[in-house]
Amino acid sequence: MSWIDKFKSKAGIGKKIPKPTPNWVECKRCKEQLYPIDLEENLSVCPKCDFHFRINSRERVGQLLNPGSFIEHDANLVSNDPLKFKDIKRYKDRLKTATRDNPVKDAILCGTGMIGEHHVEICVFQFKFMGGSMGSVVGEKITRAIERAINEKHAMIIVNCSGGARMQEGIFSLMQMAKTSSALNRLSENSLPYISILTDPTTGGVSASFAFLGDIILSEPGATVGFAGKRVIEQTIKQKLPEGFQTAEFLLEHGLIDQVVHRHELRQMLNHHLSLLKDTPLEALRS
Amino acid sequence: MQQILEFEREIYAVENQIRELVSLSHMYEGVGDITHEIAKLKKKLRHKKRDVFNGLSGWQKTQVARHPSRPYTLDYIQYLFRGFTELHGDRHGGYGPSVIGGFAKFDQRSLMIIGHQKGRDMQDKIKRNFGMSQPAGYRKALRLMRLAEKFNIPVVTLIDTPGAYPGIDAEEKGQSEAIARNLQVMASLKVPLISIVIGEGGSGGALAIGMGNRVMMLEHAIYSVISPEGCASILWDNQKKVTTAAEALCMTAQDLLQHKVIDNIIPEPLGGAHRNHKRAAILLKKALRPHLNELAEKNPDELIEQREQKFRSLGVFMEEEG
Ligand SMILES: [Zn+2]
Numbered sequence: 001m002s003w004i005d006k007f008k009s010k011a012g013i014g015k016k017i018p019k020p021t022p023n024w025v026e027c028k029r030c031k032e033q034l035y036p037i038d039l040e041e042n043l044s045v046c047p048k049c050d051f052h053f054r055i056n057s058r059e060r061v062g063q064l065l066n067p068g069s070f071i072e073h074d075a076n077l078v079s080n081d082p083l084k085f086k087d088i089k090r091y092k093d094r095l096k097t098a099t100r101d102n103p104v105k106d107a108i109l110c111g112t113g114m115i116g117e118h119h120v121e122i123c124v125f126q127f128k129f130m131g132g133s134m135g136s137v138v139g140e141k142i143t144r145a146i147e148r149a150i151n152e153k154h155a156m157i158i159v160n161c162s163g164g165a166r167m168q169e170g171i172f173s174l175m176q177m178a179k180t181s182s183a184l185n186r187l188s189e190n191s192l193p194y195i196s197i198l199t200d201p202t203t204g205g206v207s208a209s210f211a212f213l214g215d216i217i218l219s220e221p222g223a224t225v226g227f228a229g230k231r232v233i234e235q236t237i238k239q240k241l242p243e244g245f246q247t248a249e250f251l252l253e254h255g256l257i258d259q260v261v262h263r264h265e266l267r268q269m270l271n272h273h274l275s276l277l278k279d280t281p282l283e284a285l286r287s
Numbered sequence: 288m289q290q291i292l293e294f295e296r297e298i299y300a301v302e303n304q305i306r307e308l309v310s311l312s313h314m315y316e317g318v319g320d321i322t323h324e325i326a327k328l329k330k331k332l333r334h335k336k337r338d339v340f341n342g343l344s345g346w347q348k349t350q351v352a353r354h355p356s357r358p359y360t361l362d363y364i365q366y367l368f369r370g371f372t373e374l375h376g377d378r379h380g381g382y383g384p385s386v387i388g389g390f391a392k393f394d395q396r397s398l399m400i401i402g403h404q405k406g407r408d409m410q411d412k413i414k415r416n417f418g419m420s421q422p423a424g425y426r427k428a429l430r431l432m433r434l435a436e437k438f439n440i441p442v443v444t445l446i447d448t449p450g451a452y453p454g455i456d457a458e459e460k461g462q463s464e465a466i467a468r469n470l471q472v473m474a475s476l477k478v479p480l481i482s483i484v485i486g487e488g489g490s491g492g493a494l495a496i497g498m499g500n501r502v503m504m505l506e507h508a509i510y511s512v513i514s515p516e517g518c519a520s521i522l523w524d525n526q527k528k529v530t531t532a533a534e535a536l537c538m539t540a541q542d543l544l545q546h547k548v549i550d551n552i553i554p555e556p557l558g559g560a561h562r563n564h565k566r567a568a569i570l571l572k573k574a575l576r577p578h579l580n581e582l583a584e585k586n587p588d589e590l591i592e593q594r595e596q597k598f599r600s601l602g603v604f605m606e607e608e609g
Pocket of ligand 1 (some may be wrong): 027028029030031032043046047049050176
């Protein structure tokens with residue numbers, strides 16, 4: 001860069017004028033420009049290349065449950081920072097920002113609803129809330145949902161979308177793996193179905209507990225799913241990872257999940273599995 | 288060679304002084320002053336050890352917990368149990384050498400003992416994969432827990448791992464599923480389960496054999512959701528922040544007891560377990576016995592219920608109004 005270019009760039013002269021806020025979204029995979037309304041109508045799947053966009057928890061609930069059937073539970077559970085954790089930011093401040101920017105008060109939305117004829121307890125991760133990380137609130141809300149499922153004899157559904165444990169809650173976040181798995185053991189003893197849905201991404205402590213304890217485990221196409229993060233594995237083995245490693249399709253090939261299901265089929269597939277597991281008539285869903 | 292940690296230097300220095308004086312006293316017999324001097328130094332040594340080891344920071348404890356001379360599972364087995372016979376394999380094509388297990392006698396009672404195993408020399412370290420288990424290790428642990436359950440034999444697990452192995456083959460064979468399955472099965476186990484963190488309690492790989500009716504930690508052991516190094520690199524984006532990260536994570540036995548995540552702390556010999564394996568084992572034995580006796584009185588439903596309630600109560604949150 002010549003001195004004049006440096007000067008220009010410092011002063012902001014000759015910079016390209018930023019385009020006005022676009023009213024379209026770019027597909028992360030095929031770079032197609034998409035209108036948000038079209039995208040949402042297509043359940044946030046790229047109509048051109050089938051890329052599944054990450055979606056927020058309320059949108060997900062709308063896609064999976066019978067319209068108007070969702071009743072939210074435990075919406076008021078919030079973290080109170082047990083370790084008074086501070087890295088480059090205070091955990092308290094991170095929570096504040098996340099609460100302001102999200103439609104839920106922690107990284108998960110839980111409630112009761114219906115899929116076709118089936119009553120379900122459903123928990124959906126909110127990735128934008130601190131990477132969908134699991135701390136005490138997430139663990140408690142999932143555990144309560146499982147307990148409700150046992151009491152009400154409902155099926156259990158968890159839509160996973162999380163980077164894993166929330167480091168800012170230290171050992172407490174690790175212990176949520178034990179707590180939720182223990183609750184799932186009770187659910188299992190009661191012969192109530194639990195379907196786990198893996199979406200992009202499902203890793204770490206979430207992956208190594210309830211996400212992989214589903215009676216049936218489904219995954220969205222292309223989702224990254226695994227125990228260790230890619231960077232950690234590369235640093236450990238000092239090798240590049242193969243193409244397609246830790247994708248839903250990779251997991252299917254290695255016998256780790258039951259099905260890869262397109263988002264368009266997901267609601268119908270849940271209804272289908274629940275009908276088979278609960279021995280009720282197979283019926284197509286009305287949209 | 289004995290690895291000496293930075294904060295142990297003064298302790299070793301005093302020990303060397305004592306050793307020199309002792310050899311002097313052998314040369315010049317009956318020199319009262321030397322004997323007196325030795326006694327003074329021995330007292331100084333005790334105080335020094337106490338001062339240093341009572342005031343260890345999170346990062347210093349991490350170093351003690353990872354000390355290459357620290358007793359490992361097989362060392363404790365040798366001192367604590369009789370008739371230990373190692374049982375191998377997960378029965379699904381995996382060997383899993385980072386986790387070991389088998390039946391043994393403790394007092395007059397049969398026990399199933401399962402633990403992470405790190406290697407002592409380089410060859411052994413590689414064989415044990417530095418205590419980082421593949422799914423096979425966890426599945427072997429699961430198999431052995433169920434085997435113990437079948438014969439109504441209590442299970443004791445010794446935890447000492449940097450974490451579950453992050454590798455291509457580990458992912459292909461379902462590392463997540465292996466850990467998750469263990470958590471669910473431990474919740475259902477009909478026999479007493481006691482888990483003791485003897486060194487490093489590294490995240491999911493530690494918890495995978497750690498859902499005891501009682502969870503205890505050795506005095507200088509650590510137990511954390513992530514290593515201080517990992518935490519520093521992710522949250523601070525700076526590898527040099529390990530000391531700060533170790534403190535922030537509250538990963539020492541003392542922190543975890545205060546937060547009621549563990550049931551009790553097992554004392555170590557003064558100066559750390561690495562200074563005296565046998566003494567460390569005796570202290571562990573003393574701590575283990577009453578808990579085993581107590582749990583042996585409980586029936587399967589009580590054991591499951593107690594374990595469930597214990598983990599059900601872990602977590603800190605608030606419920607906002609309205
Ligand atoms: Zn596209």
